[in-house]
Amino acid sequence: MIRKIISGNEAVATAVKLARVGLTGIYPITPQTSIIEKLAEMKAQGEIQTEIVRVESEHSAMAATYGAALAGIRAFTATASQGLLYMHEMVWWVAGSRVPVVMVVGTRAVGAPWNIWNEHTDFTSERDSGWIMAFASNPQEALDLTIQAFRISEDERVFLPVMVGMDGFILSHTKTNVLIPDQEQIDDYLPPRRQPYVIDPEDPVEIGNMFPPEGYMKLRESIHLALKNSEDIIRQHGREYNKKVSPMIDYSTLNSSYRLEDADYAVVLMGAWAGDAMEAIDVLREKGIKIGMLRVRYLRPWSEKEIKENLEGKKGVLVVDRSTSFGRGGPLYIEVKSTIQDTEVKDIVTGLGGVTVGKNDMIYLFSKFVEGIKEDVTWYYPKEVGKLDIRTPRDIE
Amino acid sequence: MMSLLLDYQYFPITKPGKGAGGKTGSWRVIKPVIDLSKCIGCKACFMFCPESTIVPKGGKVTVDYEYCKGCGVCSNVCPVKAISMVSET
Numbered sequence: 001m002i003r004k005i006i007s008g009n010e011a012v013a014t015a016v017k018l019a020r021v022g023l024t025g026i027y028p029i030t031p032q033t034s035i036i037e038k039l040a041e042m043k044a045q046g047e048i049q050t051e052i053v054r055v056e057s058e059h060s061a062m063a064a065t066y067g068a069a070l071a072g073i074r075a076f077t078a079t080a081s082q083g084l085l086y087m088h089e090m091v092w093w094v095a096g097s098r099v100p101v102v103m104v105v106g107t108r109a110v111g112a113p114w115n116i117w118n119e120h121t122d123f124t125s126e127r128d129s130g131w132i133m134a135f136a137s138n139p140q141e142a143l144d145l146t147i148q149a150f151r152i153s154e155d156e157r158v159f160l161p162v163m164v165g166m167d168g169f170i171l172s173h174t175k176t177n178v179l180i181p182d183q184e185q186i187d188d189y190l191p192p193r194r195q196p197y198v199i200d201p202e203d204p205v206e207i208g209n210m211f212p213p214e215g216y217m218k219l220r221e222s223i224h225l226a227l228k229n230s231e232d233i234i235r236q237h238g239r240e241y242n243k244k245v246s247p248m249i250d251y252s253t254l255n256s257s258y259r260l261e262d263a264d265y266a267v268v269l270m271g272a273w274a275g276d277a278m279e280a281i282d283v284l285r286e287k288g289i290k291i292g293m294l295r296v297r298y299l300r301p302w303s304e305k306e307i308k309e310n311l312e313g314k315k316g317v318l319v320v321d322r323s324t325s326f327g328r329g330g331p332l333y334i335e336v337k338s339t340i341q342d343t344e345v346k347d348i349v350t351g352l353g354g355v356t357v358g359k360n361d362m363i364y365l366f367s368k369f370v371e372g373i374k375e376d377v378t379w380y381y382p383k384e385v386g387k388l389d390i391r392t393p394r395d396i397e
Numbered sequence: 398m399m400s401l402l403l404d405y406q407y408f409p410i411t412k413p414g415k416g417a418g419g420k421t422g423s424w425r426v427i428k429p430v431i432d433l434s435k436c437i438g439c440k441a442c443f444m445f446c447p448e449s450t451i452v453p454k455g456g457k458v459t460v461d462y463e464y465c466k467g468c469g470v471c472s473n474v475c476p477v478k479a480i481s482m483v484s485e486t
Contacts, residue, residue, distance in 0.1 A: 157403055207409070
């Protein structure tokens with residue numbers, strides 16, 4: 001194992017290299033472009049044997065990856081924002097076909113209007129597609145989760161594609177200290193690819209054909225059951241990763257908690273700003289406010305068991321969302337609220353489109369919450385937004 | 398194909414085979430009838446049938462009337478005129 005100062009995108013590219021991926025379907029979109037740039041660089045230097053397929057759109061990127069995966073090759077792709085939305089149709093085809101594929105999403109705001117900064121709406125909007133969805137909170141986790149994603153995806157009890165989210169720019173472009181496992185360790189952890197079926201002229205199968213209503217519904221149920229069953233399998237592979245590769249981050253649970261055991265109040269969030277939240281919690285703890293944090297690492301499967309164990313019985317739960325379901329609140333909030341019954345749950349939607357929410361904002365939000373805020377959904381702006389210079393048709397007249 | 402399948406695991410694939418959608422129905426007006434005494438088993442009809450309804454059997458051929466559309470291509474290509482098109486009405 002070696003330590004290196006690399007960005008999140010480089011960490012993901014390293015994970016792809018270590019997993020011995022056979023084909024990468026690539027189309028550049030900010031902020032994941034440097035993943036494929038790094039892969040192309042590795043390919044040019046002869047470090048990897050990955051076939052890099054340059055396509056004309058994200059839709060084709062996923063289609064190429066899907067086709068390679070069907071043929072029995074370990075396949076990878078990465079995307080973000082509008083690209084993920086453009087892929088949307090193929091995302092469902094891959095999950096519906098039950099083919100193991102891994103994708104990394106550098107999360108970014110969705111237009112209109114144009115915005116390249118970070119938020120999670122592109123990622124959370126894919127939550128019904130049947131993919132397993134992990135979310136990293138630092139480059140180290142991005143590397144570890146990508147490698148684990150191949151293991152989980154190719155497990156015969158799962159056979160579903162896995163999506164790994166990573167905050168755009170905040171993780172993708174920021175360099176930190178990352179522990180890179182050796183190739184032998186990963187070879188030991190990650191066995192050769194397995195998949196439910198392959199395209200083979202000797203034993204032909206029909207894929208993507210018409211299914212009658214009952215058969216279709218039965219297949220939908222099998223995706224549901226496989227996704228539900230994957231919860232224990234993710235824990236199992238996480239423990240194995242801790243044992244065989246690195247014990248640095250505990251992967252034996254689907255979600256990560258911080259100072260939650262004796263806490264009266266809990267904060268639930270997802271992604272890179274967990275670091276700011278942890279610092280804010282330390283400050284509030286010094287002031288005598290017993291508060292803890294639960295960081296959602298897997299949005300799908302949603303671990304009802306862990307959420308209930310960690311959050312039920314608290315005086316209050318605050319969900320801080322970096323994405324929104326318009327007219328309804330944050331997606332994380334909806335999930336948490338539907339899971340726990342006896343506890344009060346409040347929601348904050350903030351950080352959309354790259355709005356910076358730091359430690360001081362977290363301290364403000366958390367202490368406000370402990371004092372008791374009334375509204376169900378609050379849109380929080382760290383800075384005062386002045387009168388917006390937005391042109392309306394009347395202004396133009 | 399993987400043998401290790403769990404009871405909840407289904408995959409959206411099928412084996413290629415005859416489909417209900419290709420069946421002829423009641424609209425065919427003429428059908429090919431093979432005179433087996435004339436048939437030399439050259440399988441030209443098998444090669445040319447656009448619906449794959451000619452089935453080679455024991456060195457000669459038979460017709461799968463469930464899928465035969467009665468187009469007459471087989472009758473036309475037969476070198477020994479063993480296939481005649483017979484009216485069904």
